[in-house]
Amino acid sequence: MSYSALEQHFEQLHHLQHLGAICGWDQATMMPAGGNEARAEALGTLAVLCHQQLQDERLAGWFNDAGNEVLSLQQQQSLKEMQRVWRDATLLPADLVRARSLAGSRCEHAWRSLRKNNDWHGFLPLFEEVVALSRHAASARADALGLSRYDSLLEQYEPGMRTHTLDALFDDINQWLPGLIGQVQEKQGHEPFLQPQGPFATDRQKALGLEIMTQLGFDFNRGRLDVSAHPFCGGVSDDVRLTTRYDENDAAQALMGIIHETGHARYEQGLPVTWRKWPVGQARSMGVHESQSLFFEMQLARHPAFLTQLSPLLNQYLGEQPAFAPENLARLYTRVKPGFIRVDADEVTYPAHIMLRYQIERDLIDGNMEPRHLPERWDQLMQHYLGLSTKDNYKNGCLQDIHWTDGSFGYFPSYTLGAIYAAQLAEAMQQQLGPFEKLLTGDLTAVFDWLQHHVWQHASLLSTDALLTQASGQALTVRPFRHHLEQRYLS
Missing domain, CATH: 1.10.1370.30 (Neurolysin; domain 3)
Incomplete structure (x- = not known):
């Protein structure tokens, strides 16, 4: 059944996201400062893997076929939520996903010391890159969803x-x-x-x-x-x-x-x-x-x-x-x-x-x-x-x-x-x-x-x-x- 295939696929994605969450927690709590560049690259690679999982060419067919299967009300809502996550992920190319992850990791890590030093000017170039990439992502999402740039980002959280x-x-x-x-x-x-x-x-x-x-x-x-x-x-x-x-x-x-x-x-x-x-x-x-x-x-x-x-x-x-x-x-x-x-x-x-x-x-x-x-x-x-x-x-x-x-x-x-x-x-x-x-x-x-x-x-x-x-x-x-x-x- 296509719905069962979707469940297995999204379960694998969940495991990858679990690893990413724990790596992110470690980065914020226990990781030595010298490990940041390597961690940023690792998390960037993991973000791409998660993105690729959501861009698997089989998904479109599975979603189409699952819509014709007999599903419980909970399974129907589950299918709807998987489609929403899939739709959001397919709006952005993998290179943009990786670039945003790298820029975000570098900016966040630098922010820890720059904030302590009240160093806005040191922060600005890093922040400008994050904003530029976020605008790029928002434009891609907005065009596909028929929303404003900001609403297309708001949709991710609410x-x-x-x-x-x-x-x-x-x-x-x-x-x-x-x-x-x-x-x-x-x-x-x-x-x-x-x-x-x-x-x-x-x-x-x-x-x-x-x-x-x-x-x-x-x-x-x-x-x-x-x-x-x-x-x-x-x-x-x-x-x-x-x-x-x-x-x-x-x-x-x-x-x-x-x-x-x-x-x-x-x-x-x-x-x-x-x-x-x-x-x-x-x-x-x-x-x-x-x-x-x-x-x-x-x-x-x-x-x-x-x-x-x-x-x-x-x-x-x-x-x-x-x-x-x-x-x-x-x-x-x-x-x-x-x-x-x-x-x-x-x-x-x-x-x-x-x-x-x-x-x-x-x-x-x-x-x-x-x-x-x-x-x-x-x-x-x-x-x-x-x-x-x-x-x-x-x-x-x-x-x-x-x-x-x-x-x-x-x-x-x-x-x-x-x-x-x-x-x-x-x-x-x-x-x-x-x-x-x-x-x-x-x-x-x-x-x-x-x-x-x-x-x-x-x-x-x-x-x-x-x-x-x-x-x-x-x-x-x-x-x-x-x-x-x-x-x-x-x-």
Whole structure:
């Protein structure tokens, strides 16, 4: 049967991608600097092998014949997802795939030291090559899919999402977010809090993180925690790799980072076992993926009921002090203050960081802006959204993110989409199971079972719209996100 042949073919592709994911994790965590050029070449070759696997001349015939076979509803959706992946891959020639992989690896590796040295001018030539190749790829995709350049890249991360929808969502947020930021800052100005007093030894922070991961249901038999310059969750469902970074003067950074990445990991580990080797058994979209990490970090971990459970653990692992009292933690972990760094931003100002990046990357890819103008444009938008200037401060400005170094344009909107999805799911969960004040005291099994039933087990068997609708009873809307922020920060 042609469908069976397709399953075998995509299973082989999954194994190659597994190797690539682990090599990429090693490159970011353990590889000595001198190995980068060889690793870049190896990953480039592996990218070509994966690309060739998707350009196999037999695939067109198999897809045509499989469409006439008797398939279950799940197999039909699986066939659809394999076709989508195949279509995306056949849009780009192998030499462009390899060139993008090489340019991205070199740019990402150089970025680690260039950012530390605030060296924008050293970064620019590498970045210009990445942008040029990304535009080339976007043009090829756009011509084939009948989309704009940027929408053709957005499709890779958030299938079905378009610029006009993002513009409507972000315009909605932009109407009330600046006022909300001001209101919250005014309110919190009259609410004193204690800052935890370090230093906090890295080994104690790690032990605390591992304890929290255990309580959040992470399966250490199928994953591990390490350190990298930029926290991420990688690997595959049966071999999940989390990373964080530690600051001995700020334990919250690593702790909340670990909880965030554990949300990603629980989603990966919760995907249906029987479908994991094929596209249909993998994450629906980056926005849905981000919704799970934000559900863990923002909806759960910063809720007063969860912080009541966290308080004794902080005292146990980091040493007792008044700052770890639940009431103080609630104020501490919900502080709102505009800052330069996206990954350190609070829940309220975070969408501003994403809207800034969305505007810039959209204009870069659509040809309405050149890479050399990035620092100036970044500074303008930071001043517009958050009242901060990044002039000549490249390290904390346009060099702070890893995403663009390897050409991951179209990815950033997933972060705020994830926050919107998470709020919508949290609202639905509480309507069905009861308020978090009760759900987050003690055992969290009911929370994870709900997510397993409504999100994790569906993988890519449902579209994002269908996933949200079946879980919450309504299509995508900003309303629960706004309500969540107003209730948490103004009530």
